[in-house]
Amino acid sequence: xxxxxxxxxxxxxxxxxxxxxxxxxxxxxxxxxxxxxxxxxxxxxxxxxxxxxxxxxxxxxxxxxxxxxxxxxxxxxxxxxxxxxxxxxxxxxxxxxxxxxxxxxxxxxxxxxxxxxxxxxxxxxxxxxxxxxxxxxxxxxxxxxxxxxxxxxxxxxxxxxxxxxxxxxxxxxxxxxxxxxxxxxxxxxxxxxxxxxxxxxxxxxxxxxxxxxxxxxxxxxxxxxxxxxxxxxxxxxxxxxxxxxxxxxxxxxxxxxxxxxxxxxxxxxxxxxxxxxxxxxxxxxxxxxxxxxxxxxxxxxxxxxxxxxxxxxxxxxxxxxxxxxxxxxxxxxxxxxxxxxxxxxxxxxxxxxxxxxxxxxxxxxxxxxxxxxxxxxxxxxxxxxxxxxxxxxxxxxxxxxxxxxx
Numbered sequence: 001x002x003x004x005x006x007x008x009x010x011x012x013x014x015x016x017x018x019x020x021x022x023x024x025x026x027x028x029x030x031x032x033x034x035x036x037x038x039x040x041x042x043x044x045x046x047x048x049x050x051x052x053x054x055x056x057x058x059x060x061x062x063x064x065x066x067x068x069x070x071x072x073x074x075x076x077x078x079x080x081x082x083x084x085x086x087x088x089x090x091x092x093x094x095x096x097x098x099x100x101x102x103x104x105x106x107x108x109x110x111x112x113x114x115x116x117x118x119x120x121x122x123x124x125x126x127x128x129x130x131x132x133x134x135x136x137x138x139x140x141x142x143x144x145x146x147x148x149x150x151x152x153x154x155x156x157x158x159x160x161x162x163x164x165x166x167x168x169x170x171x172x173x174x175x176x177x178x179x180x181x182x183x184x185x186x187x188x189x190x191x192x193x194x195x196x197x198x199x200x201x202x203x204x205x206x207x208x209x210x211x212x213x214x215x216x217x218x219x220x221x222x223x224x225x226x227x228x229x230x231x232x233x234x235x236x237x238x239x240x241x242x243x244x245x246x247x248x249x250x251x252x253x254x255x256x257x258x259x260x261x262x263x264x265x266x267x268x269x270x271x272x273x274x275x276x277x278x279x280x281x282x283x284x285x286x287x288x289x290x291x292x293x294x295x296x297x298x299x300x301x302x303x304x305x306x307x308x309x310x311x312x313x314x315x316x317x318x319x320x321x322x323x324x325x326x327x328x329x330x331x332x333x334x335x336x337x338x339x340x341x342x343x344x345x346x347x348x349x350x351x352x353x354x355x356x357x358x359x360x361x362x363x364x365x366x367x368x369x370x371x372x373x374x375x376x377x378x379x380x381x382x383x384x385x386x387x388x389x390x391x392x393x394x395x396x397x398x399x400x401x402x403x404x405x406x
Contacts, residue, residue: 012255013093013138014273017165018280025169027099031056031092032398036078040066045146046087052141052153054356055348056092057082066123073119081117088113093138101129111136139255157354158216162254164241165277166191168348170284173384173402174201182382183340184209188347189223192281197345197384199304200288205311209339213320215354220319222250227312232305238274242266325355325369332376342378346385351398363388363396374405381405 019025037057039050041064050060063072069083082098084090088111098116102109108117110126111133117123143149152159170193174180180201187194189212198210214220225246230237241247242257248266251257257270282297289300311317324331324346335342349355350370359365367388374383384402391397 011137011139012273013135014277016093016167017277019167019169020283021280023100024096027096028056028092030080030099031058031095033058034079035095036061036072036076036081038063038069038072038081038083040064040069040083040085042084043087045143046084048146048150049090049140049143050084051357051361052353053090053092053095054361055351055353056095060361069123079119081119083115083117083123084113085115086113089136089140090114091136091138091140094132094135097132097135101132154357157352157357158219160218160250160253161216162219162222162250162256163190164222164251164254164256164274165281166193166347168193168386168400170196170287171400172200173197173382176402177382177404179380181341182208182343184211184338184342185345186211186213186334186338186342187345188212188349188385189214189219190347193347194345195301195304195308196284196288197343198307199285199300201343203304203307205307205314205316209316209318210308210311211318211320211334211338213322213324213334215321215323217321218250218253220321222247224319227308227317232302237278238271241274242271324349324373325358328372328376331373335377335381338378338381342381344377344381344383346373346383346387348386348398350388351386367396374403377405379405 015022016024035057037050037053037060039046039060039062042050042062047062054060058078061072063069066083066085069081073081080099082095094111094114098109098111098114102116102118105127108115108121108123108126110116110128112128112130115123115126117126141149141153182201185198185203185208187197187210194212203210212220212223225244229244230240241251248257252259257274258267259265260267279294282294282301283292284297285300286293286297289296291297308317320334322330322334350366350373355366355369359369367390370388377383382402382404386398386400387403388396389399
């Protein structure tokens with residue numbers, strides 16, 4: 001697969017789910033660690049949309065005039081700069097695409113209104129590629145009214161924003177832990193990584209409890225619907241989620257699939273995107289058994305699914321509609337109710353656009369969110385995900401590794 005995303009004509013970026021097949025994460029890391037987003041005389045709407053992508057760049061600043069950019073670069077320690085003029089629309093996908101194009105040329109790159117330069121490049125010498133504008137609305141929430149958008153995104157982030165697959169790499173956290181014995185798994189029900197983590201550690205539902213949590217009620221409905229009604233031995237994943245009314249409705253609302261004009265039948269393009277993501281997922285599962293054969297991955301997945309069904313049927317599975325950053329009382333209560341030592345998987349909750357919004361764009365506050373969360377857990381519990389840490393220079397950074405609560 002090429003480094004450049006093939007535009008699929010929808011508002012969903014499917015490439016971010018296929019990260020082992022492309023360079024997506026490399027450019028995401030560049031954005032997060034090395035890039036300053038500069039807004040030139042932004043209006044109120046542009047400023048708010050910058051908050052929504054605040055977790056995909058290192059920092060954001062505003063200037064009154066484009067002529068001020070040289071002063072910003074002189075004072076900043078960033079390697080890359082994204083400059084937004086004339087309140088142009090933008091998205092994470094557009095930023096990734098701009099970075100990919102930048103590496104292929106010797107000058108800066110521009111859509112005409114959004115420019116990306118390396119610290120040694122100049123805005124006076126840009127290659128303009130207007131076709132990049134087709135990525136500006138990909139995975140960008142639509143705004144009819146700014147007040148409504150703010151309430152929806154700040155108070156209820158991720159509502160109807162289903163992650164049927166994960167946008168993060170599958171890495172084994174257990175090899176970094178001295179003790180991998182757990183009595184209870186508390187996992188955010190995002191994609192299939194939570195399930196992969198269970199199977200990777202040889203989860204035994206007869207002895208170990210499972211709690212799936214999520215801030216988004218529809219996401220929990222989606223995952224419980226899978227274990228209740230899907231038989232992966234008899235029906236493919238793609239066929240189930242595009243014909244089961246509950247799954248189909250949730251996925252359409254999330255923008256993961258598109259119906260035809262009858263608003264019921266799912267397009268063949270959507271089905272193919274889902275199949276590509278499922279095949280990619282099965283390759284990840286094959287690696288649990290040290291294989292590169294997706295057919296092996298399917299058998300590993302079925303092995304897990306039978307355990308999941310058993311847990312649900314025998315009372316070892318619980319569901320929690322929970323915001324672990326703001327629901328302090330309920331998070332503490334859940335921790336207290338956990339049976340024995342717990343393994344918590346929180347994905348990127350503490351390095352997400354939600355945490356960035358609630359922290360007022362302050363990474364130190366995000367770090368405090370995580371420290372406060374850890375205080376609610378039991379001693380010797382383990383937490384895994386993209387977690388905030390602080391380096392010797394007192395700068396907050398994110399790393400994906402497990403932490404044991406002391």
